[in-house]
Amino acid sequence: MNQRILEKLSILADAAKYDVSCSSSGSKRKNDNGGLGNAEGMGICHAYTEDGRCVSLLKILLTNHCIFDCAYCVSRKSNDVKRAAFTVQEVVDLTINFYRRNYIEGLFLSSGIFSDPDTTMERLVRIAKKLRTEERFNGYIHLKAIPGASDELIHEAGLYADRLSVNLEMPSVEGLKLLAPDKKQEDMIKPMVYLKNEIVANKEERQVLKKAPLFAPAGQSTQLVIGATPESDFQILKLSDAFYKNMNLKRVYYSGYVPISNDNRLPAIGTPVPMIRENRLYQADWLMRSYGFHVDEIITPEDPFLDMQVDPKLGWALRNLDKFPVDVNTADLELLKRIPGVGVQSAQKIWQARRYGKITWDHLKKFNIATNRAKWFINLKVDDFQRKDYSPQQIKNAILQHGHSKYTPNYTPQLALF
Known part of the structure; x- marks a missing residue:
């Protein structure tokens, strides 16, 4: 692996650690064509070992460039951090090479927003499509569904990914407006509703046509950032309960805010959740x-x-x-x-x-x-x-x-x- 790719990997793997909404259980993608990998049954079923090691998804961002300036995000556009971006082929090659060396069993791929949601989502989809159709990779793939991307791109992502996730991030509209004024909660809810409907429709279709293509067989998940804004545990759990009931989510993940700046809207440095x-x-x-x-x-x-x-x-x-x-x-x-x-x-x-x-x-x-x-x-x-x-x-x-x-x-x- 050349030095340039290693540097990108270091930057984009580190930036991805703040996204905790990755889970590989629930997929039923079988390897029946002589390809690579297998996510059959309950999927790869990753878990923590007794000594705390995590096995084993390649977990990276496509890029940490972003057009948004969310106060709680290390990749926000105003943050003075080193930037990097993978090409589509670089992510495909990394995934396959790591898999062949038995380092990983799947891919978790998120991203900052390049220039607009559709451009970013299109690249994420191309990566998953190349892995499935050209590399014949049947391992687990989790993609981030980018709020604001077209329904067509979200649908195509569901055809190649095992799980999709749309991170709601802030537990309340007020919190999002305070810390990410460029974002709207309805833009995040819209793809979640679309995914719910498509997943239900796909299950019904496969009851009639067994060979109908899979659509996000491991469902969808989301992440809430905890402690950056003053929402109570009651508010957070009521929101999670609504997601489970109304969106059929597989998981809601909770990420304690890690203070990363002295922005007066946020908890002070040195006071993590x-x-x-x-x-x-x-x-x-x-x-x-x-x-x-x-x-x-x-x-x-x-x-x-x-x-x-x-x-x-x-x-x-x-x-x-x-x-x-x-x-x-x-x-x-x-x-x-x-x-x-x-x-x-x-x-x-x-x-x-x-x-x-x-x-x-x-x-x-x-x-x-x-x-x-x-x-x-x-x-x-x-x-x-x-x-x-x-x-x-x-x-x-x-x-x-x-x-x-x-x-x-x-x-x-x-x-x-x-």
Whole structure:
């Protein structure tokens, strides 16, 4: 690889790290033509390893040149940073060469805006099309759908990409107007609506015509920047809930704002958003998507910020002690999933295992539950633990004393890919 390409890669890979909305699960693109790569079934299913390594998308910007001057963005036009841009062929060659060396299994490609949305989107589409049609690459491709680009280009992108994402960025119209006055929220919502309709139509078409072309089989996602403007967790989660219900989004990603300038509209340098706030938002999001919680059960306008000491599921249980202790031998699956310390898979194991006999505490300890929390909310005899009429605060304090504050279940790191 020549020095010029290496320099571009260094600049554009670094600039891409602020976009966390990448996920490869959900695609069903099979390699049945002798080409390269495979995104079959649940896709490549990237995840973080135990030591924090991420495997393995090539994640870059096509360019960090941009016509916009968004205060929160490192690539804004007024920022004094080194600029670079890949050609279409350079991105194709990088992807294929890295794939052949087993460095990556797919591509996540975003971009600043060159001169207008259509010009930028057209280049993104050309890259995906070349990979699919000329290189016969069947690995995972995630493209950024550029707000303001034509429906025709967005549609063509969906024919070659596994997932598309439109980043809403600011959680409110007021926040966007303050920090990105050149942008309009309706310009971001429009392609999201278009994608939702096209994805639904494609699924219906493929039920009739099995050989109909795929259209964004892994769906669409978005990203919200947290902490650059004063929106509460309640506002953020209500917005996410609306996206899941109305746009059929696969994921909403939360990116804590990293102070990058002394702009008086933004938090001061040296005051980044606490990582724990991102953590809690991801946990609350997980409860909505996988545990059957309604957003209003998790957070209310009267208490609009998530508890930083305990995860949202435990917080809900402490506010609803009248529903506990749960009889694990008779409770339905949905209630089992709501027991603090019991995950979705553990709840399913309990629900299935009790068909063969009565569940005991010794059984539960083998189901990978967090016993220090679960014991407060189930009706089984638990070793030497004596259940009394404890208050929510007493239970909370006892759990925290056992190190719960160090445990963050279902946390999705900034670049988690599942």
